[in-house]
Amino acid sequence: MKKVFKYMQYTCLILFILSITFAGGTPNQQWLVQQTNTRAQGDYVSANSGGGQYITANKYYSFFIEVPPGTSNLVVEIYDPNIYEATSGDIGEQQNTNAWDTITTYTLISPNGTVAATLTGDNNSANNQTWVTLANIANPTNGHWEVRVQVSSGNDVNIYGIRAHDGDPTSGGRELNVYAESYVSVGHTGNSLPNPKQHTFYPYVIRGCGLREMDFDFDIRTNPGSQITFASPDGSFNTTLASNSLSGSAQANGTGNDGWAFNLITSNDFSSLYGLWTQTITIAGNNQGICLVTSDAHPASAPTTQPENDSFRLYLPTDAGTKPVKPQVTQTITHISGPNPPAVNLDSFYDLTFTIQNPTPYPIQFSTTNNFSSFVPGTTSNAQVTYQGNITTTQGNVTSTPAINGSGSVIWNPGIVPGNTNASVKYRVKVRPTNCPSAIDLTGNGNNATKFTFVDETGNTSQSRATLQIGGLCPLKLNTCVVPSAAAVTVSGRVIGPNGRGLPGTLVSMTDGNGNLRMATTNAFGFYRFTDVSAGEVYIFQVSSKRYEFQPVTMYVSEDTTLNFVPEGFSIIKRY
Known part of the structure; x- marks a missing residue:
């Protein structure tokens, strides 16, 4: 060029x-x-x-x-x-x-x-x-x-x-x-x-x-x-x-x-x-x-x-006057279960995914010393953020992780990432807010900030500027959380058969986070109703039927909610 x-x-x-x-x-x-x-x-x-x-x-x-x-x-x-x-x-x-x-x-x-x-x-x-x-x-x-x-x-x-x-x-x-x-x-x-x-x-x-x-x-x-x-x-x-x-x-x-x-x-x-x-x-x-x-x-x-x-x-621009290509990274948050946004004193689970993208024609090289590191914070000023495993990679080896329910660094060595390819690592964290004045950091900052360190596309292992560190990255954050309300709400809905008609006499159970169980039976038209439900908690709802199978539903309830069920394989569960 x-x-x-x-x-x-x-x-x-x-x-x-x-x-x-x-x-x-x-x-x-x-x-x-x-x-x-x-x-x-x-x-x-x-x-x-x-x-x-x-x-x-x-x-x-x-x-x-x-x-x-x-x-x-x-x-x-x-x-x-x-x-x-x-x-x-x-x-x-x-x-x-x-x-x-x-x-x-x-x-x-x-x-x-x-x-x-x-x-x-x-x-x-x-x-x-x-x-x-x-x-x-x-x-x-x-x-x-x-x-x-x-x-x-x-x-x-x-x-x-x-x-x-x-x-x-x-x-x-x-x-x-x-x-x-x-x-x-x-x-x-x-x-x-x-x-x-x-x-x-x-x-x-x-x-x-x-x-x-x-x-x-x-x-x-x-x-x-x-x-x-x-x-x-x-x-x-x-x-x-x-x-x-x-x-x-x-x-x-x-x-x-x-x-x-x-x-x-x-x-x-x-x-x-x-x-x-x-x-x-x-x-x-x-x-x-x-x-x-x-x-x-x-x-x-x-x-x-x-x-x-x-x-x-x-x-500087390329020979064609366009933007050149260089390795870059992304980091994303995916909600798995629990309240979203998270709620004070309740557990929510998120997958964190980190990707190194190599759009150049040449390989870049990680090693045991030049690797990826991301920190699970543990106790922060406003939350407990702990490691939950479920780690997967597209290539390479994970060399270190925290204990389950613990904090510490996730270390990953992707090895050689060829030109025009990407490599990713994903792991799960549990988030339990203790208060909600500010955003919740899911990864570290300062010396514990997420980093990708590798030999760049020039492949020179002895020149210091050819070993590139992308990071420390800005922490992944949950920008909001909620404080559960003590108010009572209603959860109601209908259990529907494959023909679209309500299923009478069917048991619907509701279990809270402490294992407390409540039951309701559908009426002649398939409707059920739970009253005086404590808002701001996560509940598991299940339908018991001798004729059909229904998928359990875990959901965070913060207001009056309608939850309908249809047999598994026939349609999707609808929430209103």
Whole structure:
């Protein structure tokens, strides 16, 4: 896959431009920004003056290429690596002094940390508006290869591009995912360039109960047309941050957060929203700024490191300009029996299902040390949540579970999950609320949060970033419960034969949770009735008949209820 990153510089500003291109021709422009001096021009990573806070180490933008096993070649190319144009302003490059004096280095680093290639961009006109090979490596080591782009001097406006492929730069070649580490810069400085400018990235949201959008120096007071939208992996959750939610000027004001805006994005059911989100950034005007996306664990304060703690990778579009594919997970709750929602001091049973989905063409690998873990909480602030067994898997081995009616971790080793397949584990819990002021957590949080840990599709077992942990996940929750009422209600209905007529003289029993039994006999038309039934409890209803078999019914009774029976195999039991 090829990806194009370009930058420009205004005064001391360098603007990177990222785009998806094919061999030959000028890249389509999707901008990324870098500068060497003052942060006031919209760059927080490369700045080293101008007042206020900025990154003080690793002052470069970092991009990674995911190389799976069996890749025949890794070709990394730089488009227009020089900082020179015959006419200042041509294709966005601009001279800001009496000479073209900017120097940029492009460095390729292998998965084992060694420098594989370096290219220096200067005022060499021979490399103007053409693809220049940074590296062509046969049978490359599988893993994550890093490309660093760093400006060492100068203040010219520069445009360049990067692409990586297996020798075929079109969509017909092997797809190589590319992602930015923590930071991307967006916008442009050229009046002749698109306004507003739109950028699309895919944040890989793999932990937490929300994500935090952070942006720097969007200058919304003078450029009010900017906005940022987010869509969850399945498109079920969408939100738009309007211009007034984004950042203003980068002028230092002594707060440490000057120039930054922070927006928390979450939902009541974030537990199912893990994977590649879609982030669309629209930045208006002759303007540029910085964006990153973190988990909700990151405070609403300016970043300090590269890479930034709790930040998510920002994946770039594929060769076809679409969302790439990455492993993702789901977790679901299924009610089995008992009150639903659960009721105070009554037992309800739920199955919890956890699935790892591998939509990539390559296998991912779990092991005894890199596995799945989920915690059964036991006693919580408002409930007893205990393990009930009934565990099943689609593959692999369950290596540890709590005792029945106990708490602790469920550990599962799925083994190898082939490309384009899924693997799941399911187990049952019993929930007995003690009070109902808040949601009930069915899984752990903090250090006990649910996690999937595995070697990713690059298959590199010795590179730390190739071992991926999806988690800790937001706990599975029951958002409501009920307090049983002491009021008396009525349960009544009819026992009906196969011909649709009522069955007279038939016994109907009702048993409560303490084993207390009440009986009723149907009248000449098949009707029965229980009065003075305590609401807020679970009862078992059974019909005794010499001619037909009837399925027992277990149900939670909270109000006057009609329950009709028909013989098993003839129809369904109806509840009104």
